[in-house]
Amino acid sequence: MIDAVGPNEPKVKRKRSMTRQSAPPIAAEGVLELEQQGNGHLRQIEKNFLPSPEDVRVPNGLVNKYFLKEGQFIEGPSGMARRRNNRRGGPPHRELTAVDTVNGFKLRELPEVRPYSELVSEHPDDRLRLSQKPEDPLSMRVVDLITPIGRGQRGLIVASPKTGKTILLEQIGCAIAEYYPESHLYILLIDERPEEVTHMRRTVNAQVVASTSDGTSANHIRIARLVLERARRQVEMGDDVVILLDSITRLARASNREQKGRGKTMSGGIDSRALEFPRQFFGAARNVEDGGSLTILGTALVDTGSQMDEVIFQEFKGTGNMELVLDRKLAESRIFPAIDITGSGTRREELLLDSEELPKVQLLRRALAGLKPTEAMSLLLDKMKKTKSNKDLLDQIKIKP
Numbered sequence: 001m002i003d004a005v006g007p008n009e010p011k012v013k014r015k016r017s018m019t020r021q022s023a024p025p026i027a028a029e030g031v032l033e034l035e036q037q038g039n040g041h042l043r044q045i046e047k048n049f050l051p052s053p054e055d056v057r058v059p060n061g062l063v064n065k066y067f068l069k070e071g072q073f074i075e076g077p078s079g080m081a082r083r084r085n086n087r088r089g090g091p092p093h094r095e096l097t098a099v100d101t102v103n104g105f106k107l108r109e110l111p112e113v114r115p116y117s118e119l120v121s122e123h124p125d126d127r128l129r130l131s132q133k134p135e136d137p138l139s140m141r142v143v144d145l146i147t148p149i150g151r152g153q154r155g156l157i158v159a160s161p162k163t164g165k166t167i168l169l170e171q172i173g174c175a176i177a178e179y180y181p182e183s184h185l186y187i188l189l190i191d192e193r194p195e196e197v198t199h200m201r202r203t204v205n206a207q208v209v210a211s212t213s214d215g216t217s218a219n220h221i222r223i224a225r226l227v228l229e230r231a232r233r234q235v236e237m238g239d240d241v242v243i244l245l246d247s248i249t250r251l252a253r254a255s256n257r258e259q260k261g262r263g264k265t266m267s268g269g270i271d272s273r274a275l276e277f278p279r280q281f282f283g284a285a286r287n288v289e290d291g292g293s294l295t296i297l298g299t300a301l302v303d304t305g306s307q308m309d310e311v312i313f314q315e316f317k318g319t320g321n322m323e324l325v326l327d328r329k330l331a332e333s334r335i336f337p338a339i340d341i342t343g344s345g346t347r348r349e350e351l352l353l354d355s356e357e358l359p360k361v362q363l364l365r366r367a368l369a370g371l372k373p374t375e376a377m378s379l380l381l382d383k384m385k386k387t388k389s390n391k392d393l394l395d396q397i398k399i400k401p
Contacts, residue, residue: 025077028056028096031230034070038063042074042096048209049226050219057081057095066099066107071229075101103237113236121286124150124321125351128295130175134388137171138381139337141390145361145380147324147344148352151240152287153295155322155346156248158313160303163326163338166196169244169299173204176242183240183295188227190220191250206244220254221277228281231294238291245281245298252278252312268311275315282316303328321347327373341368341376360397 030042031049038060043049056078062068074096081095102110128149130140149155159165169187176185189197189210197210209227211220224245231241245251256274264272285296300313317323323344330338350358368376387393 023080025079025097026094027075028078028094029073029075030056031226032058032068032070032072032074033226034063034068040068040070043226045207045209045230048211049223053093057093059095062096062099066102068099068102069229069233071226071231071233073103073230073233074099103233111237116232116236116284119235119286119292120289121152122289123348123351124152124287124293124295126151126287126293127352128153128176128180130172130179131390132179136175138384139168139171139339140175141384142337142339142377142380143168143172143324145390145393146339146341146365147322147346148349149295149297149322149346150287150352151293151295152285153297153322153346154282154285154320155295155297155324156282156316156320157297157299157324157326158302158317158343159299159326160328160331161301163328163331164336165299165326166246168326168337169246169297170200170203172297173200173206173244177205180240180242183242184231184234185242185244186227186231187244187246188224189246190224191215191254192246217254217257220251221258224251224281225277228284232284235288235292235294240293240295242295243285243297245296247299247301248278248282248316249299249301249309249312251281252315253308256308266311268307268309270308270311275312278312279315279319282319285320297322330374330377333374335374335377335381337377339377340373341365341380342373357394359399360394363397363399364394 028042030044032040033043033049034040040058040063041051041055042058043055058068058074068074076096076099078094078096081093099107105111128151129144130149131144143149157165157168173185173187176183185206187200187204187206187208189200189208191213192210194212197208197212201208209223211223227243231243234241252275255277256271259271259274266272282296282298285294287293300316301309302313325340325343326338327340346352353361368380371379383393
């Protein structure tokens with residue numbers, strides 16, 4: 001801008017303002033995602049953590065000053081970014097100017113927490129009962145009886161195509177949301193059909209985070225990482241978190257595509273480094289000593305005709321402490337839940353079943369083990385239909401002294 005002081009006075013250039021016109025601050029909140037440069041953005045879980053022009057930038061000065069971690073829920077005032085922070089000439093954006101709360105705590109009240117990697121893990125011993133009413137689905141009674149789930153469980157749901165894994169996961173989510181509302185429940189759908197995502201959101205009262213089949217592999221990995229980091233921050237605060245993942249197989253496929261031949265290629269076309277993040281994700285489940293837990297139930301696809309899927313399953317087989325197997329023959333016979341009783345079970349189930357339940361459940365399993373999978377499940381369902389609860393069913397089993 002040129003300003004003439006007088007007709008014969010020299011023209012003097014005035015300096016441009018380095019900031020835009022001041023405006024009142026706008027409250028901002030979101031889950032922090034950090035970038036390699038040290039700064040970050042506040043992402044919205046309602047938008048599946050997808051980047052948006054409305055996302056508020058968090059400068060690295062605030063990140064370093066308050067030792068902010070990825071996955072923390074941040075609240076604070078925001079204003080328009082300074083021009084020097086917008087050198088590339090892009091559209092103006094909002095930037096966090098201060099931090100008011102972290103994970104719901106004011107800064108002066110924020111408790112000191114141990115990093116997730118230093119938390120002591122114990123065997124799950126606090127049971128999550130999925131069936132507590134007579135009208136609950138019989139499938140939840142079967143899960144409670146055959147594969148009991150506790151806080152901090154690391155469970156693998158092994159499923160052939162069209163065996164009802166999505167419905168089972170949906171029913172588990174509904175049960176946890178109803179009976180354990182204090183738990184933070186996330187349903188993470190990777191490479192899923194959009195209509196399935198919509199159905200899950202309308203059916204289960206949970207935070208449904210999805211990366212649909214039309215998304216990129218990089219976005220599949222990014223969203224899974226953010227959900228995991230958010231869960232870790234909550235567990236560090238002593239909270240109980242549950243993640244239902246569908247599926248580990250598709251997460252591993254996405255990770256393999258992102259490696260782009262950086263490591264050695266194993267059988268099935270799997271890159272040697274492709275399973276690092278999926279294993280890290282699944283292995284994060286734990287029951288924390290002195291409070292807090294992260295429960296992860298993930299589905300693994302088998303019998304798909306893909307050697308890659310089989311290699312992925314074999315890599316995760318045995319890494320969990322609960323395995324629930326869905327049988328194709330049961331599904332073809334229209335017997336649901338299509339659970340293979342003999343092939344399913346929970347490690348250290350004695351920590352989850354009480355002293356009266358344990359011997360009766362063991363006796364029941366021995367009796368069913370001698371039958372074909374279809375006969376065993378048909379018999380168990382028939383007995384369940386005649387009783388209102390698992391307690392009533394087990395009361396009919398008499399243990400000889």
